[in-house]
Amino acid sequence: MIEMKMINNKSCCCSNDSCCSTESITPYDKNDEWVIGEICTPNGIVPVVSTNLHFKDTLGAWKVRWGTSRINYKISPGLYAIGKPDHISPVLVSANYKLTFDTLRKELSGLDCWILILDTKGINVWCAAGKGTFGTDELVNRISKVGLSGIVSHRKLVLPQLGAPGVSAYEVTKQTGFSVIYGPVRAKDIKDFLDSGFKVTEEMRTVKFTMWDRLVLTPVELVAAAKSSLMVFGVLFLINLFAARPFGLADFIAYTGAVVTGTVITPLLLPLIPGRAFAWKGWLLGLLWTLGFIWLSGWFVPGFLLLAIGYLLVLPSLSAFLAMNFTGSSTYTSFSGVIKEMKIAVPLIALSSVAGIVLLLIKSLSA
Amino acid sequence: MKHRYLKNVATLSLSAEKCIGCGRCAEVCPHGVFTVNEKKARIEDKDHCMECGACAKNCPVSAIAVDAGVGCAAAVIMGWLTGSEPSCDCSGGGKCC
Numbered sequence: 001m002i003e004m005k006m007i008n009n010k011s012c013c014c015s016n017d018s019c020c021s022t023e024s025i026t027p028y029d030k031n032d033e034w035v036i037g038e039i040c041t042p043n044g045i046v047p048v049v050s051t052n053l054h055f056k057d058t059l060g061a062w063k064v065r066w067g068t069s070r071i072n073y074k075i076s077p078g079l080y081a082i083g084k085p086d087h088i089s090p091v092l093v094s095a096n097y098k099l100t101f102d103t104l105r106k107e108l109s110g111l112d113c114w115i116l117i118l119d120t121k122g123i124n125v126w127c128a129a130g131k132g133t134f135g136t137d138e139l140v141n142r143i144s145k146v147g148l149s150g151i152v153s154h155r156k157l158v159l160p161q162l163g164a165p166g167v168s169a170y171e172v173t174k175q176t177g178f179s180v181i182y183g184p185v186r187a188k189d190i191k192d193f194l195d196s197g198f199k200v201t202e203e204m205r206t207v208k209f210t211m212w213d214r215l216v217l218t219p220v221e222l223v224a225a226a227k228s229s230l231m232v233f234g235v236l237f238l239i240n241l242f243a244a245r246p247f248g249l250a251d252f253i254a255y256t257g258a259v260v261t262g263t264v265i266t267p268l269l270l271p272l273i274p275g276r277a278f279a280w281k282g283w284l285l286g287l288l289w290t291l292g293f294i295w296l297s298g299w300f301v302p303g304f305l306l307l308a309i310g311y312l313l314v315l316p317s318l319s320a321f322l323a324m325n326f327t328g329s330s331t332y333t334s335f336s337g338v339i340k341e342m343k344i345a346v347p348l349i350a351l352s353s354v355a356g357i358v359l360l361l362i363k364s365l366s367a
Numbered sequence: 368m369k370h371r372y373l374k375n376v377a378t379l380s381l382s383a384e385k386c387i388g389c390g391r392c393a394e395v396c397p398h399g400v401f402t403v404n405e406k407k408a409r410i411e412d413k414d415h416c417m418e419c420g421a422c423a424k425n426c427p428v429s430a431i432a433v434d435a436g437v438g439c440a441a442a443v444i445m446g447w448l449t450g451s452e453p454s455c456d457c458s459g460g461g462k463c464c
Contacts, residue, residue, distance in 0.1 A: 130419065130437055131454060164395035164421035165435065182394050200394075207397040209370055271370050278440075328439030330370075332398065334418040335436030335453070337373040342443055 026078030074122030129166030262322025279345035282323020286316035313356025385430035
């Protein structure tokens with residue numbers, strides 16, 4: 001029988017009846033607000049984690065979504081506790097990306113369970129599984145490192161379904177004796193899953209990609225595009241020094257519109273845009289934007305034709321390229337599909353852009 | 368609205384002969400590509416396959432083959448530029464690359 005004691009933030013075995021080893025299984029920073037206590041196990045101390053998110057967690061999530069401090073947003077791998085788990089409590093396995101950890105723990109209020117965090121180098125479960133860091137070897141090693149078989153008496157692990165590309169369930173069982181149950185895709189379904197005795201519905205198994213899912217991914221794309229755009233603006237500034245028709249506000253708006261079309265509008269409207277290839281979808285919306293802008297600016301006249309054609313070649317290609325890059329953020333594009341799309345799209349984008357840039361330069365320098 | 372990507376490109380294949388009908392493939396597939404009937408798995412809709420490789424990795428009798436990889440254009444470009452295998456080792460995107 002395993003005996004456990006909840007204590008608050010102090011060392012575990014200060015009393016005489018030493019219930020456990022005083023060694024910490026999982027190192028953590030005492031200043032972390034999300035650790036609300038410690039629990040004793042036969043193998044050492046395990047931090048107890050809050051199921052509430054604090055302002056700092058929300059701010060952290062906001063920052064990574066906007067592309068700042070994304071690297072190193074992680075926690076120590078190891079074992080954590082939710083509530084007052086004991087030897088029969090379920091073990092949930094997850095990644096050490098802080099955003100992933102926060103998404104999981106906020107769904108676990110009122111539950112008693114263990115969370116086994118793998119070292120995925122601060123990457124989310126699905127991507128880490130694709131790279132193999134959320135994988136069989138790491139799971140097997142982590143189980144022995146925390147001494148899981150001495151902490152729980154059952155031999156079951158609940159893994160997120162999206163960890164499956166990296167983990168071979170039968171291999172884990174062969175090496176550790178623990179059987180693997182693949183839980184729901186989304187953390188919000190975990191409670192229903194545990195309450196129903198590990199039953200996963202078709203709905204819980206399927207990956208979605210809702211407009212909201214897509215919206216939260218767009219800031220990072222926009223920020224990355226804005227950074228590259230600084231170089232473009234630098235070059236345009238130099239050209240302006242000896243241009244007959246300097247680039248100005250109208251050009252800036254036309255360009256920015258094309259960037260926003262590729263990085264934000266196309267991802268948002270993704271399934272509504274006709275066609276299947278991402279580059280095509282981006283090109284189509286980019287074309288609509290460019291046509292609209294040129295028409296509103298009154299550039300469909302002989303004196304501005306070079307400019308109009310130039311932009312019609314450059315801007316939709318730019319939107320197409322940026323939209324194509326969203327394949328990496330999507331949840332349903334295959335490697336073979338992306339390769340096929342790129343073999344057609346990349347040469348067309350390159351040719352169209354070069355031709356357009358030449359026309360724009362002729363117009364600008366000779367006006 | 369259901370997302371659909373390019374048709375007839377997925378490299379997924381299943382050997383009905385080897386299949387023992389354990390159902391792991393249907394369990395791990397994020398897009399419901401497999402169904403299991405009378406102890407045999409079947410590919411229901413190959414065009415929904417995103418080649419994540421979860422089914423092949425978890426098939427205990429190696430009945431499934433798929434050329435798994437990342438469906439990420441940025442990764443492919445980096446692979447072309449550096450001459451290496453495309454991987455998710457980039458800094459953009461919350462979900463992945």
